[in-house]
Amino acid sequence: MAAGGRAGAGPVTRRLKGVSAARARVGSAARTRARLVLIGPGFSYLVVLLVLPLALVIGYTAFRRGRFGGIAYEDGVTGDNFARIADPLYAGVLTDSLRIAGITTVLALALGYPTAYAITRLTARWRTVALVLVVLPFWTNFLVRTYAWIVLLSSEGVVNRALTGIGVTDRPLRLLYTEGAVVVGLLYAYLPLMVLPLYAAIERVDRRLLDASSDLGARPARTFCSVTLPLTLPGVLTGCVFVFVPSLGNFVVPELLGGGRTVMVGNLIRDQFLTARDWPFGSVLALALMAFLVLLLMAQAWAGHRTGSRR
């Protein structure tokens, strides 16, 4: 194999490129071939198993469902699938999902920012430990993490036992199968994704700017609002995207902790593809999910550009 590679850069190259030999730099054919060998396999893989599937999902939105699932191409194109999203039932699910994912994101930011801030104030040694401790649960099985909250929150669960035990309430509270349980489950699942970009952003802030601000007479709160926060805004937005997007598309947490009462757009997509077998409508919902993602990424890029140019 090595010999073949060497031959490619040698005379064969020149013969192949004979026509444009004057222009061709030595070894340009070898470079083209190297490019093909290196990039080709991965690129083709992604085209076939990523681009094509996504194109299918986008294409499906224009067709009607087949009677037994699948797509009825023979019935021609239609815009009905998009119209259905305005149906109060589905629009309600969409707004519920946005609300739940939004609340989760705000809570993650409220808990994540001070946490990330506290980590940046530790000594270098403890910083690594603190970060690993934040990330560690994230590497464990997602279902296990969700299941743990069933053990905690169910009517005979640990929290209710503790509450009745110390006499806060005489009857178990309804904690599981509520919207609150879904928010807690999502927060638990994605909090590390908020802390990490925030930590990176806060850590990068030049301390001299903070010193300058307080030397000029700003109180800590003012320094935070006018210096730290604007400088860490890209990190804030990255964290928000990292939490909001997977929360919005999640169907496991609403199902296991919401008990079917809290239906989110992820559950709807799952049902359209696996139970109702209405693939076109399921694709429309997936497209809506992607639209939110693109909007958020654009907002994030815009904010990053703004703070970037100000420096």
Add this chain to the structure above:
Amino acid sequence: MRRPGGIAGRPVRRPRRLPARRRPTGLVAGLAGLVAGLPLWLTYLFLYTPVVVLVAMSFNRSESPYQWGGFGTGWYGTLARDDEVLRGLANTLIVAAGATVLSTVLGTLLAVGLARHANRSRLLHALSVMPAVLPDIVLAIGLLAFYSMVSATLGLHSVLLAHTVFGLAFVTAVVRTRIAHGDPSLEEASRDLGAGEVSTFLRVTLPGLAPGIVAGALLVFTLSLDEFVIAFFTAGPQDPTLPIVVYSMIRFGVTPEINALATVLLTVSFTVVIAAQRISRLAEAS
């Protein structure tokens, strides 16, 4: 004594004011440190309470996963004899191993190719990070649609190929970071000394990237072990992976066996992550 002159002769405040901002000492400092560290402790409390409760409840003799009935390891015995769990575990290991090998090969080649020949191609770059950004459910339904279009049967192979899509993206990203911090002059030296493209790649490029490749491979392996959503959509009904088995255990009939299984999975994940940390630190040091 001359003051350091400011612009237009205005006196500049001297830096000797700094000590006024010195950190308070003693009790006040301790209290302030505690208040500042409070969010961190709250976060840890939130993150680890469920884990601790889950592990504690797995050493439980009672029939209920919630109720404490005395210490016992009986549920681990039940778990070890559960054929469905063992089959799920075997399936998961096959998928994770296959996806890791495939992702590592394709991802490493792609990373080197992108860094060398297409560093400014925004399309290729976007394509290579896309699977990591895309909501998993969108990738899952897309792949389901694709498999159904080509009339592929669903089984372990369909999950393996699906996991390689995101695995490839992660390996590419990790290896590219390694390349960015690497030293291209070594490869140039190799070529100047007469080595061909292929032997330079095998003897110089790859060994230099090894820590990145290993880190990427470990990442894919762990992600694939735990991946549920895409496997749920692309696995054949006869070949559930372990997460799918866990999911149906949680949905239909909760017993302390799940707590035992969860504890085992937690232990494995924690060990792999800490081992990965160690390996990457050793690689950095060498």
